[in-house]
Amino acid sequence: MFQNSFENVRKNCPLIHNITNYVTVNDCANILLACGGSPIMSDDKDEVAEITTICSGLNINIGTLNKRTIESMLIAGKKANELGHPVVLDPVGAGASKLRTETAMQLLNEVNFAVIRGNISEIKTMASGSGTTKGVDADVADKVTEDNLDDVVAFAKAFAKKTGAVIAITGAIDIVADSEKAYCIRNGHPMMSSITGTGCQLSAMTAAFVTANPDQPLEAAAAAVCAMGYAGEVAHSRLSDMDGNSTYRNNIIDAIYNMTPEMLEKGAKYEVR
């Protein structure tokens, strides 16, 4: 099934409009190309509606947000909704500042999202409307473990029901849920947290997957999450002794580039709850 989702990305080559942070933007563009999509970045309020119109999907990432780009996110998000384009939200650092939390909440109120992808602290912040986040990483207290997994699944389903979005909570165990069904995904490698932007890259790639599979946002989002995690595993297996996080970053994008839909199908590790 994930095979099919990925095949549709490679076949349709979805053009994705990204309003994203300047830290990881280059990696987001290259991973979109690696998976078979095509990126365009644009954040001026006078052009975002037009750019969104020529694209098929939109990825909004609030890292390094500012007043100018927040306005553009809202314009683009509403336009994409109007056109029926899937919109992904990555609420980077929601909970870390009032501006981030409020921006995430305003986006949630004014735009319909196909997928919201974040770490557990960011998603909890959005579900409650307030929260504390240790920078852009999840709080240790929030960590998803085998012990609290059922609770987190229930939480994700409830938030999916409330928002109408697929909720993707990523970490050591990933949960991708709509209101009825949750994929618990165990792909990935701990070293992924030693590079900046694996989350941002995943959000961009998720936008390509849900855009290429408009009728199956849950499966498409889960496929993207598995693909990223599996790429993290493949990338790690290629590291030699003196390689570090920079080589690892390159290897992950390379692994997506070389991943076939069949490989994803075989490499995906998940259960449904």
Added chain:
Amino acid sequence: MFQNSFENVRKNCPLIHNITNYVTVNDCANILLACGGSPIMSDDKDEVAEITTICSGLNINIGTLNKRTIESMLIAGKKANELGHPVVLDPVGAGASKLRTETAMQLLNEVNFAVIRGNISEIKTMASGSGTTKGVDADVADKVTEDNLDDVVAFAKAFAKKTGAVIAITGAIDIVADSEKAYCIRNGHPMMSSITGTGCQLSAMTAAFVTANPDQPLEAAAAAVCAMGYAGEVAHSRLSDMDGNSTYRNNIIDAIYNMTPEMLEKGAKYEVR
């Protein structure tokens, strides 16, 4: 001849002022260093005239443009003209939005460019003052082929005559033309379209080449285009089975770094029309 153009870059180490997008800016800086130039990035309207003054050439790239940086592009472009510094324009996404098309046209009206480098859709948009572009990639309908090559060459020469700029149209076949003479270049590799920013990097490098060869802008621009394409070939030959577009990106910059003027002379594949 291209050997000489490249030798002048390595010898003069031209300092290039870049007003460019935040997606590919790091790669632009590193490829400028790789070819023998030196980069500085600056986009605040209160300093761009001064920064341009201490540089020898200017590269204006309209990707991720916004109102603030457009103003800076105009100020810097006029100042560079005043000082007699070569200015390169990369009209990223011209045709994809009214803002991009109008900005490209305004720049064309108010600044004299030594070189305008874009894909065929972007250049057609500029020549006609309007157009449609599929994001930041060329429209399939516009594609340069052996069949329409003579027509595109005639178009490029006419646009060069009208603007006074060398016109560099890059794609599977590259055309670099002034009003009289066109280089049709067949270096490059299809995989170059699988990474973001080869066009932006080429524009930055072209600025270094024309700045180091002020009396031969056509040859210098053609040399830069050949160098980029040849680097794409060398970079591809180094890829192993599990390498993908991220490694390819690194390999291209590395190939420019290790390319000697003699290698460029030997590796360049072009004809004059």
Added chain:
Amino acid sequence: MFQNSFENVRKNCPLIHNITNYVTVNDCANILLACGGSPIMSDDKDEVAEITTICSGLNINIGTLNKRTIESMLIAGKKANELGHPVVLDPVGAGASKLRTETAMQLLNEVNFAVIRGNISEIKTMASGSGTTKGVDADVADKVTEDNLDDVVAFAKAFAKKTGAVIAITGAIDIVADSEKAYCIRNGHPMMSSITGTGCQLSAMTAAFVTANPDQPLEAAAAAVCAMGYAGEVAHSRLSDMDGNSTYRNNIIDAIYNMTPEMLEKGAKYEVR
């Protein structure tokens, strides 16, 4: 002693707030992760005080500054001072434009810095309040050599005394000084100047080192400078014939990732003057 400084970074995992340029920001984030710190980037004036509050240290880098971010730098710098967080200043291109020089001077007047790190031309500009810088590189006339080393050491100590900051002047020979004591460091490799952002990366890493070693800012800054230079040596030793500056960039970050405190202790080359 440098071993201990580095151990504290790996142990404390300091969260560093970076207000930095969009050219090298990704490398700054990845090298912070490589050394054991954690990065967050944020530059909107409405959130920088809060973001600084949840962090333990602040890194201000004026490359690609603009009116909006300058205001944020001042707000964040003052807040960090209030909280007793170490603040590092990287005055990229001070002397290259009035805006950069004035911004560097305003920051110096309104914020107390734990460390100011720049090339000799940037630091001279700050010490005198005016200057000329060739872009973002040091002027040849300013170059630190064995002949003028004692003079530069005296200058660095005097500027450290005046500002209360540790002064780190980096180049072929690095000088890290407070008012009493200077480390003259001979780690590094000439090829480091062939990639963009080694200075920016070092400033980010210095912020992590001084934050993790609040009582020993001089030793911590010197340790960071040695670590960067030693990484440049290790990274160079790994290059094969066809590798160039892009691979070198990756290798440097990888070398920091794989460097142990013991390796730093052994690899550090310095004398005290």
